[in-house]
Amino acid sequence: MALACARCGAQNPDGNLFCSTCGNPLTAAAAAPPVAAPGWAAAAPQAAAPGPPAAAPGWAVVAPPTAARAPAWGVVAPAAPPAPAAAMAYASPPVYASPYYSPTGSQRQAPVHRTPWTLIIAAVVGLIVVMAGCGTAVALLTNKASITGGITSDLPSPTPAGSPSPLASPSAIAGATSASNDYLTIPVPPGWQVAHKDSQVIALLSPNGLGSITVASGPLNPPSTAQAGKDQIDKALTTKYPGAQNCPGTRPTNGTLNGASGIFWTLCYTVVSNGNSFPAASALFVGVNSNGSIAYLLELATLAGSMDTFRVDTKPIVAGIVWKSK
Amino acid sequence: MRCDHCSHDVPDGVFCTRCGAHQGTTEEYGDAKTREHRYAAHPGEHVAQPSVFTTLFPHLGHHKIHEFRWAFIAGLAGILVLYLAGLITAAILVSAFLVPVLYLIYLYEAQVYRDEPAIVLGFTIGGGIVVGILFTVFERIVYNPFQYSNNLLANAGVNVGGLLLVGLLLPVLQEAVKPLPAFFLPNRADFPETVDGLVFGVAAGLGFSLAEALIGFSSVLTGLPARVEPGTWIYDLTTLAVFQPLLQGSATGMIVAAIWRWRRGRLAGREIGGVAMAVAAHIAFSAGTQVMKETAVNPLFILIWQAAIVGALLIYIRYVLHHALLEEAAHMGYAETVCPSCHMHIVASGFCPNCGMALTAAPTSVKRARRPRVEATPAVEKKD
Numbered sequence: 001m002a003l004a005c006a007r008c009g010a011q012n013p014d015g016n017l018f019c020s021t022c023g024n025p026l027t028a029a030a031a032a033p034p035v036a037a038p039g040w041a042a043a044a045p046q047a048a049a050p051g052p053p054a055a056a057p058g059w060a061v062v063a064p065p066t067a068a069r070a071p072a073w074g075v076v077a078p079a080a081p082p083a084p085a086a087a088m089a090y091a092s093p094p095v096y097a098s099p100y101y102s103p104t105g106s107q108r109q110a111p112v113h114r115t116p117w118t119l120i121i122a123a124v125v126g127l128i129v130v131m132a133g134c135g136t137a138v139a140l141l142t143n144k145a146s147i148t149g150g151i152t153s154d155l156p157s158p159t160p161a162g163s164p165s166p167l168a169s170p171s172a173i174a175g176a177t178s179a180s181n182d183y184l185t186i187p188v189p190p191g192w193q194v195a196h197k198d199s200q201v202i203a204l205l206s207p208n209g210l211g212s213i214t215v216a217s218g219p220l221n222p223p224s225t226a227q228a229g230k231d232q233i234d235k236a237l238t239t240k241y242p243g244a245q246n247c248p249g250t251r252p253t254n255g256t257l258n259g260a261s262g263i264f265w266t267l268c269y270t271v272v273s274n275g276n277s278f279p280a281a282s283a284l285f286v287g288v289n290s291n292g293s294i295a296y297l298l299e300l301a302t303l304a305g306s307m308d309t310f311r312v313d314t315k316p317i318v319a320g321i322v323w324k325s326k
Numbered sequence: 327m328r329c330d331h332c333s334h335d336v337p338d339g340v341f342c343t344r345c346g347a348h349q350g351t352t353e354e355y356g357d358a359k360t361r362e363h364r365y366a367a368h369p370g371e372h373v374a375q376p377s378v379f380t381t382l383f384p385h386l387g388h389h390k391i392h393e394f395r396w397a398f399i400a401g402l403a404g405i406l407v408l409y410l411a412g413l414i415t416a417a418i419l420v421s422a423f424l425v426p427v428l429y430l431i432y433l434y435e436a437q438v439y440r441d442e443p444a445i446v447l448g449f450t451i452g453g454g455i456v457v458g459i460l461f462t463v464f465e466r467i468v469y470n471p472f473q474y475s476n477n478l479l480a481n482a483g484v485n486v487g488g489l490l491l492v493g494l495l496l497p498v499l500q501e502a503v504k505p506l507p508a509f510f511l512p513n514r515a516d517f518p519e520t521v522d523g524l525v526f527g528v529a530a531g532l533g534f535s536l537a538e539a540l541i542g543f544s545s546v547l548t549g550l551p552a553r554v555e556p557g558t559w560i561y562d563l564t565t566l567a568v569f570q571p572l573l574q575g576s577a578t579g580m581i582v583a584a585i586w587r588w589r590r591g592r593l594a595g596r597e598i599g600g601v602a603m604a605v606a607a608h609i610a611f612s613a614g615t616q617v618m619k620e621t622a623v624n625p626l627f628i629l630i631w632q633a634a635i636v637g638a639l640l641i642y643i644r645y646v647l648h649h650a651l652l653e654e655a656a657h658m659g660y661a662e663t664v665c666p667s668c669h670m671h672i673v674a675s676g677f678c679p680n681c682g683m684a685l686t687a688a689p690t691s692v693k694r695a696r697r698p699r700v701e702a703t704p705a706v707e708k709k710d
Contacts, residue, residue: 008335114691115435117393124397127427128404128420135408135416139552196485209470239622242559243414243550270550271471272562273619274492274612275462275570276542278471279549304549 151257151264151283151298151311151318173316179204183217183294187320204317211302211310216295217323223292226262230286233297237267237282244269247281247304258321260296262287268304279304283311294325331359339679343660346652346677346684365644366651366677366684367521369667373648376637381644382528382575383429384521384687385436387666398428405567409560412553418546421567422539425575426451426532437690438517438525445513450526453507454533454578461503461534462541465496484620493613501605504534504578509585520586520650521687524643527582528575535574539566561625565615569632573611576639577604583646592653600646607639651684658685661696 003012176187182199191207200218205211230252238244244267246252252265264285271278283300298318302310327338331347341348346366348358362373368380370388379391379398386394401424408417430451433439439446469491508526511517517526540547543566581604584597611632618628655676664671665678666688677684685693 114390115431117396120393120397120431120435121400123427123431124401124424125404127423128401128408131419131423132404132408132413132416135419135547136413136552138547139415139550142548236622238558239625240619242562243554243557245555245557270546273471274465274469274496274616275538276466276469276471277546277562279546280471303545 151285151300173320176320178320183324184215185322185324186213186215187317189317192317206302206310206313210306211300211314213314213317214297214299214301215321216297217325218295219325220288220293220295224288224295225292226287229288229295229297230263230265230284233284233286234267237269241269241271241280247307257285257287257296257298258319258323260285260287260289260323262296266307281307283307289326296323336675337673337679341677341679341682343672343674343677343679344656346655346682348682360649360652361682362645362648364682366648366655366682367644367687369678369682373644374641375644376640377644378572378640381640381647382524382572382579383432383436384524384647385438385666385689386432387689388668390435394428394432397431398424401428402567405563406560409556409563412556414554414556414559414563415547415550415552417559417563418539418543418566421563422536422543424567425571426536429529429532429575433525433529435689436525438522440516440690442513442516446511446517446526447529449507449511450529451533453510454504454530454535455537457503457507457530458534458537459541461500462538466541469496484617488620489613489616492616494609497608497612498605500534500574501577501581501608504531504574505581505585506530507533508578508582514589518586518590519654519686520583520590521647523586524579524583524647527579527585530582531575531578532571534578535571538574539570558625561629564629565632569611569629569636572636573608573632573639576636576643577608580604580639580643580646583643583650587646587650590654592650596646596649600642603639603642607635611635651687655684655686663688663696664692666692 004010005012173187173189175190179186179188179194179197179202181197181202184202186202186204188194188204193205194202195205195212196203196214201214201216203212203214206213234244247266247268250266252263254262255264256262257264262285264283266281266283268279268281271280280301281304285296285298287296288294289296298321300307300310300314300318327336327349328334329336329342329345329347330349332342332345334342334344336343339349341361341364345359346361348361348364365371365373365375365380367384368377368388368391371377371380379386379394383391383394401420405417405420405424408414408420430447433443433447469488471488505527508514508523508530511526517523580600584593584601587593587597614631614635615628618631658676660673660675662671662673663685665674665681665683665685667683668678668681670678670680672678672680674685676686
């Protein structure tokens with residue numbers, strides 16, 4: 001038998017406790033006139049309500065937020081959402097449009113789930129402790145790459161700059177071609193790719209793709225020193241890559257590279273790009289001509305663990321670099 | 327009372343419990359029907375507020391949100407301590423796990439998966455991890471950072487090839503594959519709400535983010551000494567702990583939420599815009615970061631850029647979710663329940679009449695505790 005709502009007149013299926021249209025109770029007490037509606041919306045708060053707008057006079061929030069107030073519904077515990085042991089007398093479950101949120105009728109209600117805040121904080125603290133232990137263990141147990149040195153000088157010099165004229169020192173590599181621009185020439189052995197070339201810079205990529213040689217030369221305006229160039233490169237790498245510093249066991253040295261005087265050093269750092277990271281190393285040389293108006297740069301970049309091998313493999317190429325400007 | 331907007335007779339309240347519209351004078355707030363000054367999942371906030379937890383953790387009540395915020399802050403403090411101690415490998419691990427672990431706790435707290443935790447968690451977080459492993463391995467094969475070396479002498483310059491790969495192609499591919507685990511969730515019909523789709527998408531995205539971080543940083547984890555000079559690691563750790571997972575989670579959440587809307591036949595310009603926004607945000611995040619790193623911009627500006635992108639994406643997600651909740655909450659029948667936001671005991675349909683919270687965004691336990699009331703309303707008055 002359909003039940004007519006005393007408030008809105010809508011027909012409801014037999015067994016509904018509330019009107020499916022307006023929510024008015026359909027029990028015997030529902031016969032009360034609509035003016036009794038103040039209890040509809042909100043009765044007694046569990047705690048001071050944060051955030052929501054204050055109820056205006058005449059609206060349905062009938063109870064002030066006082067802890068001493070008795071639970072409005074009588075069956076709902078004030079300190080927690082509906083308790084499992086609450087003795088509720090159900091007639092039959094009402095009809096709901098969606099089965100997922102329908103009441104469970106006379107079945108025992110599941111207790112409201114609530115993770116203690118201490119458990120949440122403890123989980124995070126535990127995560128930190130466990131991961132700190134794991135991270136340290138992994139770092140201690142794995143083999144670390146060691147780098148024994150960088151690019152070698154062809155003519156050791158006690159000063160950072162001052163060697164007069166850059167000299168060409170070509171070397172023969174079987175089957176090699178060459179790449180050239182306005183300021184330098186470099187041999188390109190079979191398998192190596194010219195990854196970049198412009199009027200001042202030539203970059204070669206190794207056959208296995210795990211290392212690159214960047215050679216550059218060009219005018220300096222105003223004139224500068226090799227030390228200033230080194231500082232500039234250090235700053236750029238330190239900004240770009242975390243942990244950039246001189247590789248353990250290495251230190252900057254002065255010398256000449258194919259006639260250009262300058263500074264040799266080796267930096268270790270971590271390349272972080274788009275969520276990927278690699279421990280890398282760069283063996284570097286930066287030099288200037290006698291009056292500081294022309295700069296010379298060489299960078300051998302590869303994975304930190306491969307630097308010693310890469311340095312040996314690239315030695316003929318480095319020896320074949322020709323600086324065109326003096 | 328009769329709602330000003332849906333014209334139904336509803337219980338008295340500040341908000342219509344059927345349509346969620348704000349009642350009464352709302353000139354100062356604009357449109358009372360869409361009530362964007364009261365975000366449906368957390369009515370204490372405006373829709374345009376870029377809050378991480380009330381957006382990506384929509385089922386949490388008012389108090390729980392604070393607990394998760396404190397837990398997150400505790401995690402960040404732990405990372406800072408490890409960084410200052412030079413324990414970078416440990417800090418990387420904590421950064422990679424922090425947000426995914428918090429989300430796992432959230433899923434447990436809100437019981438979003440209801441009675442099927444294994445299937446839901448397996449297809450969202452687990453599936454995201456599997457996809458993340460496969461994709462990141464592929465990514466490391468195709469992307470070689472040494473191929474895109476720059477002119478150190480000039481201290482500037484961006485390699486166009488590298489930028490197109492890292493800043494365009496890989497983000498688009500990631501956004502295409504990340505939603506797949508949630509898309510193929512076998513019992514998805516049991517979770518029809520858009521808010522469910524959002525949460526599952528975020529979970530899949532965070533699984534992906536976790537795998538991406540672990541695989542992506544595997545070389546560093548095994549290559550760095552236990553203790554190193556902290557240097558500028560703090561910037562990359564911040565990205566790894568905060569912005570990367572938030573981007574991955576929110577972008578995938580947005581896309582999966584749009585898929586859920588499409589399955590309900592509710593796909594409209596707002597949802598299509600959401601997908602476009604997710605992809606565009608990922609591209610802007612990756613490309614902008616790449617360009618600024620290559621041009622040696624101060625890392626602080628990179629973090630600001632990343633925060634701006636994530637914030638904009640979060641606001642769009644709130645906009646989509648807010649309107650989805652307003653549409654979808656109306657199907658809930660009347661029942662007695664406790665509002666998770668204002669903690670009032672209420673008789674309500676889809677929205678709390680007191681604070682306007684959409685009750686579809688309530689934790690599962692609260693939804694299940696909805697029950698019909700036998701006692702008549704006038705009893706309230708008698709008790710007083």
